[in-house]
Amino acid sequence: xxxxxxxxxxxxxxxxxxxxxxxxxxxxxxxxxxxxxxxxxxxxxxxxxxxxxxxxxxxxxxxxxxxxxxxxxxxxxxxxxxxxxxxxxxxxxxxxxxxxxxxxxxxxxxxxxxxxxxxxxxxxxxxxxxxxxxxxxxxxxxxxxxxxxxxxxxxxxxxxxxxxxxxxxxxxxxxxxxxxxxxxxxxxxxxxxxxxxxxxxxxxxxxxxxxxxxxxxxxxxxxxxxxxxxxxxxxxxxxxxxxxxxxxxxxxxxxxxxxxxxxxxxxxxxxxxxxxxxxxxxxxxxxxxxxxxxxxxxxxxxxxxxxxxxxxxxxxxxxxxxxxxxxxxxxxxxxxxxxxxxxxxxxxxxxxxxxxxxxxxxxxxxxxxxxxxxxxxxxxxxxxxxxxxxxxxxxxxxxxxxxxxxxxxxxxxxxxxxxxxx
Amino acid sequence: xxxxxxxxxxxxxxxxxxxxxxxxxxxxxxxxxxxxxxxxxxxxxxxxxxxxxxxxxxxxxxxxxxxxxxxxxxxxxxxxxxxxxxxxxxxxxxxxxxxxxxxxxxxxxxxxxxxxxxxxxxxxxxxxxxxxxxxxxxxxxxxxxxxxxxxxxxxxxxxxxxxxxxxxxxxxxxxxxxxxxxxxxxxxxxxxxxxxxxxxxxxxxxxxxxxxxxxxxxxxxxxxxxxxxxxxxxxxxxxxxxxxxxxxxxxxxxxxxxxxxxxxxxxxxxxxxxxxxxxxxxxxxxxxxxxxxxxxxxxxxxxxxxxxxxxxxxxxxxxxxxxxxxxxxxxxxxxxxxxxxxxxxxxxxxxxxxxxxxxxxxxxxxxxxxxxxxxxxxxxxxxxxxxxxxxxxxxxxxxxxxxxxxxxxxxxxxxxxxxxxxxxxxxxxxxxxxxxxxxxxxxxxxxxxxxxxxxxxxxxxxxxxxxxxxxxxxxxxxxxxxxxxxxxxxxxxxx
Numbered sequence: 067x068x069x070x071x072x073x074x075x076x077x078x079x080x081x082x083x084x085x086x087x088x089x090x091x092x093x094x095x096x097x098x099x100x101x102x103x104x105x106x107x108x109x110x111x112x113x114x115x116x117x118x119x120x121x122x123x124x125x126x127x128x129x130x131x132x133x134x135x136x137x138x139x140x141x142x143x144x145x146x147x148x149x150x151x152x153x154x155x156x157x158x159x160x161x162x163x164x165x166x167x168x169x170x171x172x173x174x175x176x177x178x179x180x181x182x183x184x185x186x187x188x189x190x191x192x193x194x195x196x197x198x199x200x201x202x203x204x205x206x207x208x209x210x211x212x213x214x215x216x217x218x219x220x221x222x223x224x225x226x227x228x229x230x231x232x233x234x235x236x237x238x239x240x241x242x243x244x245x246x247x248x249x250x251x252x253x254x255x256x257x258x259x260x261x262x263x264x265x266x267x268x269x270x271x272x273x274x275x276x277x278x279x280x281x282x283x284x285x286x287x288x289x290x291x292x293x294x295x296x297x298x299x300x301x302x303x304x305x306x307x308x309x310x311x312x313x314x315x316x317x318x319x320x321x322x323x324x325x326x327x328x329x330x331x332x333x334x335x336x337x338x339x340x341x342x343x344x345x346x347x348x349x350x351x352x353x354x355x356x357x358x359x360x361x362x363x364x365x366x367x368x369x370x371x372x373x374x375x376x377x378x379x380x381x382x383x384x385x386x387x388x389x390x391x392x393x394x395x396x397x398x399x400x401x402x403x404x405x406x407x408x409x410x411x412x413x414x415x416x417x418x419x420x421x422x423x424x425x426x427x428x429x430x431x432x433x434x435x436x437x438x439x440x441x442x443x444x445x446x447x448x449x450x451x452x453x454x455x456x457x458x459x460x461x462x463x464x465x466x467x468x469x470x471x472x473x474x475x476x477x478x479x480x481x482x483x484x485x486x487x488x
Numbered sequence: 489x490x491x492x493x494x495x496x497x498x499x500x501x502x503x504x505x506x507x508x509x510x511x512x513x514x515x516x517x518x519x520x521x522x523x524x525x526x527x528x529x530x531x532x533x534x535x536x537x538x539x540x541x542x543x544x545x546x547x548x549x550x551x552x553x554x555x556x557x558x559x560x561x562x563x564x565x566x567x568x569x570x571x572x573x574x575x576x577x578x579x580x581x582x583x584x585x586x587x588x589x590x591x592x593x594x595x596x597x598x599x600x601x602x603x604x605x606x607x608x609x610x611x612x613x614x615x616x617x618x619x620x621x622x623x624x625x626x627x628x629x630x631x632x633x634x635x636x637x638x639x640x641x642x643x644x645x646x647x648x649x650x651x652x653x654x655x656x657x658x659x660x661x662x663x664x665x666x667x668x669x670x671x672x673x674x675x676x677x678x679x680x681x682x683x684x685x686x687x688x689x690x691x692x693x694x695x696x697x698x699x700x701x702x703x704x705x706x707x708x709x710x711x712x713x714x715x716x717x718x719x720x721x722x723x724x725x726x727x728x729x730x731x732x733x734x735x736x737x738x739x740x741x742x743x744x745x746x747x748x749x750x751x752x753x754x755x756x757x758x759x760x761x762x763x764x765x766x767x768x769x770x771x772x773x774x775x776x777x778x779x780x781x782x783x784x785x786x787x788x789x790x791x792x793x794x795x796x797x798x799x800x801x802x803x804x805x806x807x808x809x810x811x812x813x814x815x816x817x818x819x820x821x822x823x824x825x826x827x828x829x830x831x832x833x834x835x836x837x838x839x840x841x842x843x844x845x846x847x848x849x850x851x852x853x854x855x856x857x858x859x860x861x862x863x864x865x866x867x868x869x870x871x872x873x874x875x876x877x878x879x880x881x882x883x884x885x886x887x888x889x890x891x892x893x894x895x896x897x898x899x900x901x902x903x904x905x906x907x908x909x910x911x912x913x914x915x916x917x918x919x920x921x922x923x924x925x926x927x928x929x930x931x932x933x934x935x936x937x938x939x940x941x942x943x944x945x946x947x948x949x950x951x952x953x954x955x956x957x958x959x960x961x962x963x964x965x966x967x968x969x970x971x972x973x974x975x976x977x978x979x980x981x982x983x
Contacts, residue, residue: 080641080644080645083641083645084645084646084647087645087647087648087649087764088649088762088793089647089648089762089763089764090762090763090764125786126786126787126789126790126791127790153759155752155755155759156719156723156752156756158716158719204755204787207750207752237786237787305790307790307791307793308793308794311793311794311795312794315794315795318637318638318641322637367794382801383801383834383835383836383837383838384834384835385835385836386836406907408907408964408966409907411966412966412967412968415966415968426836426877427877427879428877428879428964428965428966429877430836430877434836434837437656437801437837439776440654440656440775440776440777441777441778442776442777442778442782451949451962451964453949453962453964454949454962
């Protein structure tokens with residue numbers, strides 16, 4: 067029997083966690099102006115029955131797709147408009163967008179080629195009874211060298227007798243200026259631009275409040291914590307997905323800590339002698355999340371390299387440490403910053419010999435450098451021969467020192483300039 | 489354009505395994521290759537005409553009809569009952585694609601060796617094999633707890649999400665994640681948790697990133713379809729709400745292989761969880777810690793979220809614990825032997841696979857030495873083999889002239905100060921050294937042959953010898969290695 071989900075009573079943390087998901091929602095606080103502008107644009111074109119194109123841009127997670135899909139569901143437009151939404155990442159190739167559009171419009175093309183599909187669409191555009199609203203999400207996926215497809219699509223509004231409202235969504239602000247320069251030659255073809263700015267602090271606070279109010283768990287987050295979280299996110303990216311993610315992490319950690327606290331309490335209760343106050347069921351006290359908890363999550367998320375250091379301390383293999391120290395030594399004392407794997411290996415061997423450590427041979431050494439690369443400390447520019455590959459340090463020297471957290475070793479190696487001599 | 493090209497039409501190959509299994513006992517049907525063979529054998533027999541037997545449709549139908557009536561359901565498996573009825577290759581392919589034939593492998597004719605007759609070393613060796621995943625992973629309790637609470641929360645909340653797990657190879661990433669899934673499945677079977685589907689893809693097992701859709705769809709329904717079709721069906725499944733949909737957990741291993749230039753596959757895999765109808769939880773595994781920032785587009789990184797977990801390399805204590813846990817109470821290993829392995833491996837990579845491999849090799853060495861117990865000496869020998877540098881040996885075993893040539897390359901490098909030297913300069917050095925040693929000098933043509941041989945052995949890196957005197961030569965071993973190998977050789981020769 068499926069769906070026999072045993073649903074235990076959910077506490078407020080769980081409700082908050084559920085409501086802070088990054089899926090689609092119905093109301094979009096913080097995007098009222100944009101929604102209004104879009105609505106006006108659509109109605110004006112509907113009333114004048116003229117076609118037009120619109121390009122919507124903005125950073126990831128600023129609510130572009132959410133706004134458009136809200137309008138696509140709007141009953142106000144459903145009678146007067148035929149609505150089609152296509153995500154351009156889900157098409158097989160750039161040319162296949164026509165086929166997908168045919169399928170969405172339920173057209174019957176004459177043949178199976180791309181051209182047949184295009185002709186069927188153009189015939190439909192000329193003779194359609196209703197106006198068409200076509201939303202193309204992630205439109206930068208349609209960019210090619212000649213931009214034939216993009217130009218064809220953006221020229222549909224100028225097709226005689228066509229009534230189409232075209233909306234393209236992408237991240238970059240100047241996609242139409244960069245890749246669709248020829249559209250500027252004709253004023254009626256020029257798409258109207260609309261930019262979604264990153265969310266400000268106040269908007270993120272509003273979003274959190276409305277979400278939490280949805281499940282009636284507003285008291286889980288005190289206003290101070292919301293302010294802190296929103297200020298930090300809006301200062302870095304203004305991406306609401308990120309904000310919701312952090313909010314969820316905070317709740318998860320609070321829940322975890324509460325559960326641990328309960329465990330302790332149970333243990334204490336066990337120790338009590340039998341007769342006394344045993345049967346007192348502890349009321350479910352929901353502590354709101356603390357500022358310290360939010361700050362801890364924020365530090366973990368935004369202080370990426372700092373918390374790398376914490377983790378690394380425990381387990382940074384010795385040979386990798388020696389390799390990194392040799393690299394820092396070379397970068398410090400040599401004018402040539404172009405360090406090949408072979409040269410690095412030679413210095414490393416001398417460093418090892420000084421410390422009476424058995425050095426790895428070259429094959430093994432290449433593997434070691436690869437492993438350090440997965441931490442993001444280095445980058446290897448691959449060449450045909452592994453010995454000729456170039457090793458580039460991606461971190462600051464200070465960061466490397468902090469990460470290795472082995473001051474004695476570093477200091478002794480950095481003083482060892484004798485190892486560098488050829 | 490390059491983007492337009494899809495996958496090759498025929499993405500499925502007829503696997504040999506299925507072919508053998510299904511058609512082995514049935515001589516009437518034959519794959520083209522086998523048909524040719526039987527024909528050549530049967531040519532002498534005039535009455536026999538295999539073609540008519542195969543191809544006549546009436547005959548086929550009749551045979552299948554009789555097969556249906558005669559074959560009793562004793563041999564109940566799908567593969568054997570299918571083999572009773574003759575099928576053309578295209579029919580077989582159709583059945584494979586529909587998932588009606590399950591691929592089976594030929595059974596071994598002999599029986600496996602009895603457990604009780606194995607020696608202690610042998611048992612230890614089997615326990616130490618990398619493929620034996622223990623029931624509980626030692627030293628990964630924290631990570632287990634982390635992934636467990638994430639997945640349990642997602643399944644209870646009935647919403648989607650993503651997680652990114654990273655760490656260097658051999659640190660127990662996949663084993664931990666599948667262990668969590670097994671634990672959750674056990675909870676489901678005890679009715680303590682809502683039911684969920686588990687799908688799994690591995691980027692390295694796909695010929696092309698888009699084949700991921702095919703694999704996911706195949707795990708959902710068992711059918712094999714083209715990737716375009718699979719993608720459409722998956723999109724339909726994940727975007728349209730269905731009231732009885734259970735949560736789906738998708739494990740994506742080797743995420744970095746799935747990243748092509750357009751990144752459409754990764755985008756789709758991470759975009760489906762954001763749909764409220766999908767109830768999809770994606771756990772992605774890769775080696776690189778900063779893969780989202782380094783390789784993925786901004787919009788993909790934004791969808792991947794911030795729930796991340798890094799597996800650190802094992803320390804020597806942890807490696808020791810892992811190996812002793814594998815050995816159980818066995819006395820086959822000395823404690824200090826395990827410690828030596830753990831320390832050596834933890835200093836280089838912290839890779840558990842490697843520690844286990846070295847331990848296995850040590851048991852093999854102890855076995856050939858007819859010892860009952862693995863000691864430090866065996867481990868030392870195994871380490872010498874596995875973390876070995878064979879280059880010094882190779883230089884020692886070179887011919888006399890080749891050694892002189894290597895010396896000359898090293899001398900030329902010290903003389904000029906740059907790593908790259910031309911053949912002309914090296915040859916001059918060869919002349920000098922040969923004169924010094926009193927050896928007769930090979931002509932440049934033969935020296936080129938020496939150079940090509942050393943280049944093929946990868947002791948040096950050389951160009952093609954068509955631009956003879958001006959070809960560039962690079963030393964692939966360190967100069968110290970050459971001096972060390974030759975001096976030790978000389979001392980041995982002098983004695």
